[in-house]
Amino acid sequence: MKTxxxxxxxxxxxxxxxxxxxxxxxxxxxxxxxxITFKHLFRKNNTVKYPEETRxxxxxxxxxxVLKRDEEGRENxxxxxxxxxxxxxxxxxMVAAERVKGEENLYREEKYAEKYEINMLxxxxxxxxxxxxxxxxxxxxxxxxxSNFERDEFVYGKDRLVEQLNDRIDITKRQHxxxxxxx
Amino acid sequence: METxxxxxxxxxxxxxxxxxxxxxxYATYFERKxxxxxxxxxxxxxxxxxxxxxPLADGGKLFFKEDFIPDAAEKWLFxxxxxxxxxxxxxxxxxxxxxxxxxxxxxxxxxxxxxxxIGILFIMGFLxxxxxxxxxxxxxxxxxxxxxxxxxxxxxxxxxxxxxxxCVIVIVMMTGSLGLREIVDAQHGMNWNVFYQPVAFVVxxxxxxxxxxxxxxxxxxxxxxxxxxxxxxxGSMKMGFYLFAEYVSLFISSAxxxxxxxxxxxxxxxDNFEGNTLAILGVVAxxxxxxxxxxxxxxxxxxxxxxxxxxxxxxxWKSLIPISLINLLITGLVIAFNEGWFK
Numbered sequence: 316m317k318t319x320x321x322x323x324x325x326x327x328x329x330x331x332x333x334x335x336x337x338x339x340x341x342x343x344x345x346x347x348x349x350x351i352t353f354k355h356l357f358r359k360n361n362t363v364k365y366p367e368e369t370r371x372x373x374x375x376x377x378x379x380x381v382l383k384r385d386e387e388g389r390e391n392x393x394x395x396x397x398x399x400x401x402x403x404x405x406x407x408x409m410v411a412a413e414r415v416k417g418e419e420n421l422y423r424e425e426k427y428a429e430k431y432e433i434n435m436l437x438x439x440x441x442x443x444x445x446x447x448x449x450x451x452x453x454x455x456x457x458x459x460x461x462s463n464f465e466r467d468e469f470v471y472g473k474d475r476l477v478e479q480l481n482d483r484i485d486i487t488k489r490q491h492x493x494x495x496x497x498x
Numbered sequence: 499m500e501t502x503x504x505x506x507x508x509x510x511x512x513x514x515x516x517x518x519x520x521x522x523x524y525a526t527y528f529e530r531k532x533x534x535x536x537x538x539x540x541x542x543x544x545x546x547x548x549x550x551x552x553p554l555a556d557g558g559k560l561f562f563k564e565d566f567i568p569d570a571a572e573k574w575l576f577x578x579x580x581x582x583x584x585x586x587x588x589x590x591x592x593x594x595x596x597x598x599x600x601x602x603x604x605x606x607x608x609x610x611x612x613x614x615x616i617g618i619l620f621i622m623g624f625l626x627x628x629x630x631x632x633x634x635x636x637x638x639x640x641x642x643x644x645x646x647x648x649x650x651x652x653x654x655x656x657x658x659x660x661x662x663x664x665c666v667i668v669i670v671m672m673t674g675s676l677g678l679r680e681i682v683d684a685q686h687g688m689n690w691n692v693f694y695q696p697v698a699f700v701v702x703x704x705x706x707x708x709x710x711x712x713x714x715x716x717x718x719x720x721x722x723x724x725x726x727x728x729x730x731x732x733g734s735m736k737m738g739f740y741l742f743a744e745y746v747s748l749f750i751s752s753a754x755x756x757x758x759x760x761x762x763x764x765x766x767x768x769d770n771f772e773g774n775t776l777a778i779l780g781v782v783a784x785x786x787x788x789x790x791x792x793x794x795x796x797x798x799x800x801x802x803x804x805x806x807x808x809x810x811x812x813x814x815w816k817s818l819i820p821i822s823l824i825n826l827l828i829t830g831l832v833i834a835f836n837e838g839w840f841k
Contacts, residue, residue, distance in 0.1 A: 342700075345802065348801045348802065349797060349801050352536045352801040353797070355536050355537070356535050356536065358538045359538070360534075360535075360538050360539050361539070362540045
């Protein structure tokens with residue numbers, strides 16, 4: 316019978332060689348292992364003491380969302396629904412409304428989101444909403460969504476998503492498209 | 499028995515009990531600290547400065563947890579199991595001599611609860627009874643994994659007791675006594691048994707690891723195969739007792755190793771001291787040796803992986819017992835030669 320030739324040279328022959336007497340004693344190997352662990356006694360530890368110390372986030376970290384306002388403090392979102400369509404987890408819902416006279420300082424365009432909700436338990440923080448948004452209204456930030464005992468607390472409405480005028484959220488680290496307003 | 503002697507022994511018992519439990523409690527803390535150091539971590543550091551109150555917090559937690567007994571468990575045996583484990587672990591400490599005699603209030607006080615003339619047999623006996631704690635607990639749980647673990651523990655402890663016993667016989671042959679006080683006194687100064695019996699020491703040490711069910715011989719608690727081992731069904735302080743008993747026996751077996759092989763309370767240059775100074779220095783020497791062994795036990799635990807069960811049995815029956823038997827034979831021949839039998 317012809318033996319099959321191997322097509323690659325990646326195969327390895329299993330070696331089952333007899334252990335020598337010293338290897339059978341195990342003690343040299345054990346002492347070697349203990350020497351390795353002993354050296355670790357004098358190493359610097361890698362621990363980050365979390366609540367006191369925090370690690371720096373990566374510039375592209377995707378955490379809690381923010382609905383941005385423009386430089387005049389008007390909401391960027393026009394409730395086009397592209398984020399909701401893009402969302403693979405179906406975490407975003409919204410209700411659109413028409414801007415009436417006198418609200419020009421509140422909303423940037425004629426249509427705005429009356430309600431805007433993100434279910435943080437559904438959200439997978441993929442950032443596709445941010446990518447889909449044509450108005451540069453939604454961004455993921457380096458803030459962590461806090462834990463909670465109640466499930467319904469995780470549906471974030473506009474009260475928690477839209478940035479406050481006196482407490483702007485810095486997203487300059489996230490993306491540098493050049494199209495977006497500076498703040 | 500005189501009243502003064504009774505009080506003396508009572509005080510000694512209470513002190514030994516407190517010290518053993520305190521050391522066992524802090525052994526749990528140091529186990530976690532040592533593990534952390536070996537793994538480049540910090541370890542518990544939240545409860546008090548350097549986490550020093552961690553054992554109290556752990557104990558408090560265990561006491562306040564629900565004391566649960568499974569429906570299908572054999573109730574009384576289930577309760578008895580941890581009790582036996584703890585009792586046997588604590589009893590072995592009573593025959594260990596901690597130092598030379600202390601003179602207080604004009605009385606000679608032996609720092610040893612009971613100078614039994616068969617001290618080492620007493621320890622071996624209680625070690626064997628220790629199996630019952632695990633066996634009864636594992637069986638009474640009515641859980642197949644607990645039972646497996648209990649069977650493993652008992653077969654392991656019985657197998658390793660043989661080699662351990664032969665190593666003890668070697669020491670007894672050299673000393674001519676079973677009493678621990680005599681064994682220690684025979685190792686005066688730097689005349690430690692380990693220099694005459696290194697093989698017996700290594701075998702005894704390996705067996706001590708197996709007897710206390712510690713890594714690499716912690717098969718009874720092998721999480722990947724047996725969930726939690728014999729204490730799977732235990733919760734609250736009953737489980738705490740099992741874990742605690744393990745640390746008590748860790749401390750006691752370290753003390754026994756230092757007594758048998760490392761001269762107990764003897765230290766080089768001890769002839770320059772006498773009286774109470776010698777006694778106190780002896781206690782310091784004894785505890786230093788014991789703590790070094792406790793550290794080595796932990797060091798081994800965080801270095802070596804666990805044995806497979808057949809490897810464990812292979813090592814016990816086919817390696818350690820023959821080695822210790824040959825060692826016994828050679829020791830016997832040498833002693834006979836020195837006694838002049840072959841002249």
